[in-house]
Structures are given as C-alpha cells and as structure tokens.
Amino acid sequence: MRGGGDPDLPARVFLTRVIEPGDEITGRWVRELGVAEVVRRLRDGERPLPGVSGRRWEGLRARALRAEPERDLDVARAAGVRFLGPGDVEWPRQLDDLGDARPLGLWVRGRADLRMWALRSVALVGARACTEYGAHMAAGLAAGLAERGWVVVSGGAYGVDGAAHRGALGAGGATIAVLACGVDRPYPRGHTELIARIAEQGLVIGELPPGDHPTPSRFVLRNRVIAALTRGTVVVEAAHRSGSLVTARAAQRLGRHTMGVPGPATSALSAGVHELLRGDAVLVTDAAEVVELVGAMGELAPDRRGPVLPRDLLAPGARRVLAALPGRGAAAAREIALGAQTTEDDAIARLYELRALGYVERHGDGWKLTRQAMISVRRPRSPC
Structure with a gap:
C-alpha cells in the first residue's frame, strides 16, 4: 500500500467488506465514534450501533464474521492493487464533499497518483446503448480533453463510457475508470482488455474489495464518486431514466459544473440530456467549450463564426x-x-x-x- 498516512487503514479495509458503498449511517458512525470503535463493535456484537434495525444488525454481523482484511490486502498486492484511506497523501480531498457518504476507502489499480490526476479531471458519461453519433462525440471530446492535459473519468461500461476511455487512450492521454465491483474483476467482461489497458496507461479505482461483484445499486452509488472526483460532468446521450443523469445531478448537488451534448430533438437517447440543458446544465459541443468551464481563467473557447467572404x-x-x-x-x-x-x-x-x-x-x-x-x-x- 502506498502512502501509509492512515493508521486506520486495516480497519477501513475491513469495513469495505462489511458495508455497502455510500452508506451514510456508517459514515456517521465513523465520524462520531471513529473507525476502530465501529469495527470493534461490529466484531464483538455486544452493543449494536445506533440507527439500524435488529435484522440489519444481524446481517452486518454476519458479514463482519467473514471479513478477512489481511487476506484482502494480500490478494490486492498480488494483483497490483493498493488501498487508499482518507488519511493517505494520495487521497483526493474533493471526495470529502460527499460528507457521510464519502467512500470508506478506495482500491486503486495503476501507477499514477490519483490525487494529482483528479485535480484536473472531467467526467464523460452517457448511454450504454449509444448511437454512432454518441460514440463519436464521446471519443472526440475525450481525445480533445486528453490533448489539453485533462484526465477523462468514466465508468468503464459499454457505449459512451467505453468510447470516452478509448478516445483518451488513443490520444495518448490519461483516463480513470471507476468500477462498481472489485478492481481486480473487470466488468463488463467484454471490456476486460480495455480495463487492463486503462490500468496500464491510467487508473482503475473502486470502493469494493477484491473479487466483489457489481449490483444495480452499486452502479448507482458508484456515480457519486465519479461526480465528486471531477471538476465537471459531461453527459453524452442519456434517456430520461439513464444512470448518467444520476451522475449529473450528483455533480450539481456538489457544486460541480454540469454539461450536456445535444442530440436530435426526436432521439429518445438524447431526451435526458435535453432535460438537463433546460435546467442548469451548459451546452457543449467540443473539448474547448468544456475546458472553458472547468479550466483556469482565460482558457476560453475560440469564437464561433462562419466563413469569411x-x-x-x-x-x-x-x-x-x-x-x-x-x-x-x-x-x-x-x-x-x-x-x-x-x-x-x-x-x-x-x-x-x-x-x-x-x-x-x-x-x-x-x-x-x-x-x-x-x-x-x-x-x-x-x-x-
């Protein structure tokens, strides 16, 4: 494990095996009682922690009895994975904006420094079943951002996510995949090669310990990490019920920039994006317009004008x-x-x-x- 700045690291590893990501009740326990005390009471089981039913407490206790943090750390080391806690020098401080829903820790695969990369990062998310237009726009935006020195963050999924990662990699740039499963267990299976390439050229991160599998709720909760980690979120194609809109709304709640790429008015896959654009999201069409929002003062997109006659x-x-x-x-x-x-x-x-x-x-x-x-x-x- 890199850094070693968090004395509670083994206890946090234990909790990633017991607690689901984004659990605000657990976050409050950790904040009020400390990680060590929460782990002790989960292991002993003598005094239930406040705010949970008896049935849920028994479920947490059953998980706690099976948790083996040292084994998880050994498996992680063998897979080239490290664990970061909030006290680590590599911890991205912007994740603290999530309050009690902040990750208990992050499993990281790849050689780059997550904190440094996250300081200049943009999320590109969108539909899994995207159109050719959506894939083209995602790849082009990602390549343009990478060429300008920005890190592209997405979820490693099919569709827009995959196009965004490939666009950044193809431009020789940096990209981060945030998974809803163990980072040693690529998902979806069809992206095994892509995720391995991201781990080699970029970073693969997640909240779940080695070997853990994804679930629908874990995908939804993963999106808050994407939103908090980055300077802004761009949505490229999303239907009204798309999980990408969860990321965008989380970004808005956190005070991050939210952007959308317009599509045909008749396309159901762009309906969610258009709804965002009717609210507080900003319309963008290329990387320069994204950087104008998330970048430093003076990083302006060029003026748009027709041909000079x-x-x-x-x-x-x-x-x-x-x-x-x-x-x-x-x-x-x-x-x-x-x-x-x-x-x-x-x-x-x-x-x-x-x-x-x-x-x-x-x-x-x-x-x-x-x-x-x-x-x-x-x-x-x-x-x-």
Missing part, C-alpha cells in the same frame, strides 16, 4: 455602396448615394473601387453588379 474584407463605406446597388439592372450614382446614405462624390469613388475589385461594372451613366457579385451579394430572402 470576400465582401467581409471591404471597408464599411464600400459595403454600404455595394448593398445599395439593385439586384437587377443598372442605377445612377445619385440613386446609389441615396441608398448608401452618402454623397454622390463619395459613392462614385466607392464605385470605382468596387469596379477595380470586380464587384460592379459601368453601363453608360449607370452602374450594375457583375455576375460574380450578384452571386456573392445575393439579397437574403424575407423571413416571411
């Missing part, structure tokens, strides 16, 4: 004269001057300038647009 380079006076010419036929300089709100002499000077640039041509005493200019300055249609 040749007429955009004209001086304002010349543009006004050009706009005053009729779409069809010729007009006298006096009429053009009236339309451009300038003098006739100024209009004539501008017309000769525009002729040299190929925008107008002279016909007797009148002036008309060239064929090329008629295409480039075609009048906009009425919105009616």
Whole structure:
C-alpha cells in the first residue's frame, strides 16, 4: 500500500467488506465514534450501533464474521492493487464533499497518483446503448480533453463510457475508470482488455474489495464518486431514466459544473440530456467549450463564426455602396448615394473601387453588379 498516512487503514479495509458503498449511517458512525470503535463493535456484537434495525444488525454481523482484511490486502498486492484511506497523501480531498457518504476507502489499480490526476479531471458519461453519433462525440471530446492535459473519468461500461476511455487512450492521454465491483474483476467482461489497458496507461479505482461483484445499486452509488472526483460532468446521450443523469445531478448537488451534448430533438437517447440543458446544465459541443468551464481563467473557447467572404474584407463605406446597388439592372450614382446614405462624390469613388475589385461594372451613366457579385451579394430572402 502506498502512502501509509492512515493508521486506520486495516480497519477501513475491513469495513469495505462489511458495508455497502455510500452508506451514510456508517459514515456517521465513523465520524462520531471513529473507525476502530465501529469495527470493534461490529466484531464483538455486544452493543449494536445506533440507527439500524435488529435484522440489519444481524446481517452486518454476519458479514463482519467473514471479513478477512489481511487476506484482502494480500490478494490486492498480488494483483497490483493498493488501498487508499482518507488519511493517505494520495487521497483526493474533493471526495470529502460527499460528507457521510464519502467512500470508506478506495482500491486503486495503476501507477499514477490519483490525487494529482483528479485535480484536473472531467467526467464523460452517457448511454450504454449509444448511437454512432454518441460514440463519436464521446471519443472526440475525450481525445480533445486528453490533448489539453485533462484526465477523462468514466465508468468503464459499454457505449459512451467505453468510447470516452478509448478516445483518451488513443490520444495518448490519461483516463480513470471507476468500477462498481472489485478492481481486480473487470466488468463488463467484454471490456476486460480495455480495463487492463486503462490500468496500464491510467487508473482503475473502486470502493469494493477484491473479487466483489457489481449490483444495480452499486452502479448507482458508484456515480457519486465519479461526480465528486471531477471538476465537471459531461453527459453524452442519456434517456430520461439513464444512470448518467444520476451522475449529473450528483455533480450539481456538489457544486460541480454540469454539461450536456445535444442530440436530435426526436432521439429518445438524447431526451435526458435535453432535460438537463433546460435546467442548469451548459451546452457543449467540443473539448474547448468544456475546458472553458472547468479550466483556469482565460482558457476560453475560440469564437464561433462562419466563413469569411470576400465582401467581409471591404471597408464599411464600400459595403454600404455595394448593398445599395439593385439586384437587377443598372442605377445612377445619385440613386446609389441615396441608398448608401452618402454623397454622390463619395459613392462614385466607392464605385470605382468596387469596379477595380470586380464587384460592379459601368453601363453608360449607370452602374450594375457583375455576375460574380450578384452571386456573392445575393439579397437574403424575407423571413416571411
């Protein structure tokens, strides 16, 4: 185990085998009584801890009797996994924002420093059964964030999660997978190779001890860790009942940035994202826009604008004269001057300038647009 800053580490390992993640009653016990006292009373069973029914107390006691923290630590070491407690120098302090729902500890697989990586991290989450568009957006966002030095955090699942991890890895960047099972037990099975690659190039973390399996409730509770660990959460495709929305709402409660990638208005897989965007979430379409929110002051996304047309380079006076010419036929300089709100002499000077640039041509005493200019300055249609 790295760090060694937490004297209660073995007791916390014991509790990860006995207590489900995110249990606020246990968190209150630890805060008020201390880890050692909670473990002693679970082992002795003489004085039940407050706030639980007799049936639940018996269930906790049964788990406590089977817990073998030293064995869990040995198994972890053999798998290249370390355990971190809140007193460890590698512990991400932002997890403390979860209060009594803070993890009792984290099992970590990978060589990087979790605390340092988490300081500059963004969560990318979304639908498991995502569309090609969702996978494309997730991978592109992740690659862009990785290229800007940000760590991409996700849940290792199929769909958006997997695309986000692959996008970051493909860009040679850093990524963290937060699992709802033991970090030595890759889940889903189809992502065994991907999770092994993440452990090699990034980090795989979780609250559950070696060998533990995922359950629906553990997936939901895992999402609070993703939200708390990162500077902000981006949701890429999510239906109304998506677990990704749990992560986004947890991020909002914690005061983190919440962002969404829009999709087609008719897509059920984007309906949850659009609901977020109708609230406090911010619409983003690329990595630069994400960094503008979560990054330091001055890390601004570039201004978005259409292509620069040749007429955009004209001086304002010349543009006004050009706009005053009729779409069809010729007009006298006096009429053009009236339309451009300038003098006739100024209009004539501008017309000769525009002729040299190929925008107008002279016909007797009148002036008309060239064929090329008629295409480039075609009048906009009425919105009616």
